[in-house]
Amino acid sequence: MPSPKRIGMIDFGLFSPKDIRKVSVCKVIWPDTYDDDGFPYSKGLMDPSLGVIDPGLRCKTCGQKSGDCPGHFGHIDLAKPVIHVGFTRLIRKLLRVTCRACGRLLLEPQEIEKFSALEEDPFSAEVVSEKDIKKERSCPHCNEQQLKVNFEKPTTFMEVYVDDGRKVEHKLTPADIRARLERIPSDDLRILGIDASVARPEWTILTVLPVPPVTMRPSIILENGQRSEDDLTHKLVDIIRINQRFKENQDAGAPQLIIEDLWELLQYHVTTYMDNEVAGCPPARHRSGRPLKTISQRLKGKDGRFRGSLSGKRVNFSARTVISPDPNLSVSEVGVPLAIANEMSVPVRVTSHNIEEVRSIVMVGPERPTLRDPCGANYVIRPDKRRIRLHGGSGPLDNRETVAQMIEVGWTIDRQLRDGDIVLFNRQPSLHRMSIMSHRIKIMGDKTFRLNPAVCPPYNADFDGDEMNMHVPQTEEARAEAYLLASVQENILSPRFGGPIIGGIHDHISGIFLLTHMPKWHTKAEVLYLLKHTNIEYLPKPGKIEDGIAYWTNKQVFSLILPKGLNMVYRATSCKNCNECKRELCERDAYIRIEDGELITGTIDKKSVGAFDGAIMNRIIRQHGLERARQYIDDMTQLSIRSIMLIGFSFGIDDEDLSRTEYAQIRDLLDEAEVDVEKRISIYTNGQLEPMPGRTAEETLEMQIMQVLGKARDRTGDIAGRHLGLGNSAVVMAVSGARGSMLNLTQMAGCIGQQSVRGERIVRGYEGRTLPHFKKYDQGAGAHGFIRNSYKSGINPTEFFFHAIGGREGLVDTAVRTSQSGYLQRRLINALQDLKVAYDGTVRTTGGRILQFNYGEDGTDPTKSAFGDPVDVKGIIESVLKEEV
């Protein structure tokens, strides 16, 4: 290996005309590529000395084959100098700070002295800027009267002088500008921040244009045999064509007007060749009307050279497919289709200890017939790095037996994946570290990756067609790192808020709620069914024996998956925060008391087991460690799925039905509300409405109407909620926190309510009204987007229209938010990506500069903290006292 070298310094400079000619191997003068026979024109843009792109040919300059030859630059001698668009701002600055006659900096000698002195100071990066030049009218060195220099995008410079009291603009040609820049002494450039030994300012005006090698702009041959040239080649053709015409006209002594026109045309072509998106310059287009992709466009943006080609990484040993749920897997497992497992491999070194096992793997070959068969191998690698592909079947290619006999210690085989291998699993966008976690694989049939729904929250995955990626670590170190740092159990706690991010979702919460809500009794058969897939070793003593039949309580069943020694007292999601808590006697069973791993009272719901909450899990992690927590998740999800299956859970359209009395109540209530709205409107039109402080009468009216209608909607929800008890599945989901809210239920059964745009009633549409169905200037509820129907009862056409308006706003908001937060995230990551916490607790950059003297000012790792606090004092007291604190 070559020894590492340290870079001493880097100079950034300009390519001088001399340098350009020095690297050039060919002066290009022919504005065409290939002749009719398909041979490149000599001195044309595809001159063979510029490099080779056709396979088999050798480069005329370096003699290497296509692929080895890097290509060689040529050059074009421009008839007249042109400005390089990339430097217009520098040129403008230099023209404004230097004398138009002698080229000296427009500063008094002592001022120059001052700036030169500052330059010696290593702490200061000060250079002379345009602002430092006082609007002096004459040069302190040669007393020349200075003129104002105007700049017009993209490349025009003009001097302004006063003639007979009128301002006259005089255009500077690139040649004039170049002459002025040439006059600036190198010493004066130093305090402008320019090192003249590598970047003379006149080099920003091109007199000779480098022609990039053909390897940089290869032509492609279309299916019909036609050649299609690269955009850069097209642009260069334009430049040469104009340049040649310019030269001819010049030699023929054409009138000044024609010369100027050609000069401007040449400037345009060179400008768009550099950058085809300059402001104030129409982009050069392809024949088809598509703007050309020139040099600047190749580098810029997401798919440009930097972000797209250089920072972008591609990998081997990766797989991608659709994901689907499998609640029978552990959260730390991932189901991998056999087809993928057969294709991907792990290298295994042959040693004297495993040679027999390796032989048997090789004997299986590349085709593993069924899921249960032992894994095979795809390649055998000899010590000289030669690969032998294994072939199976019974054809003539079958080499399994011969290769198995050849194998010796020191060889390597590419073994196929098998159950228990560690892989990294990822879902984009990878916004936090839990987006890539390591799982152990389980080979399965069919074509999708399978994962436990409980790991969906960290990946933010669902199963509506999401795809995920899998990567197979290839070395022992990589596997160890993946397991120890990135495994699912290591990532149960989120560094975002110091609580568990993995936990029950949807049916897990509904299921565990149905199981544990209110005391219930289960027979042995039921208990065993519920706990079928959990890791329990024995059943506790039955809670009661009636008529010789043993019964266990539902709380006992849940307690079986809790570790011993767990003490917790808290309130569930279903707690209504009553003014006076009845504690254990709560009629909603929302007061949870766990003593020594035994659920005494309370209903387990989102607060206890849900992802992002998971109070029980949090405590288990602190007391019993991550491995026990992982087991608890597996047991909990299994138990909850079994209980929801035992009890049964479904929801249909008739679950939203109310009885006739409720419908009458809702109707009366909404009528009342609309009458109330009309009353307020009439108070307003009579001018008797007292405006609220800081608001106009109209605003006050609007607020009152919104308030009245909002309250009415909520009250229909109360009426519906009173009728639909916990026997209703939607209520169960809303109360337990599994999915949906009472508002959703209100809208389904009671009243959809006010639709809004930007938080206000809908006012857009025709003059004085939203739709032609209403009277002009009708302020009423229905005319401005109040929907009094429910989703069940169905909505009428005007209501439907308002609903679509409100819905559209929601969609637009989401679309805007995602793009904005994505960019915000990108900027944050770019700013923070190389920071690390050093061993002394300081946060440092790669250069060792300190950003924080103690990480987070308290040196606490959020994943090891209790929701942000370094020590979970409350939790410790609670678990000792077994009482709420």
Added chain:
Amino acid sequence: MGTRLNVLMHDMVPKHQIMENEEVSKLLSDYNITIEQLPKIYHDDPIVKAVEALPGTVLRITRKSHTAGEAESYRLVVRRPKK
């Protein structure tokens, strides 16, 4: 002309103290850094002007912290470079 705003009196401005040379060298050796690796503050920052610190001095900033109650930080005063 109203009374000039004194940033030192403002509730949101944390305490800034100029550190002695010995303190600075102890700080640098404690963290094993050169003075350039400290966070910076510009010489024309209102608080720097108020405590009359010159470029090259180090300020000790004691501020209230959400996480630690009170946290200390240090900043090197540097001249603001022109645009």
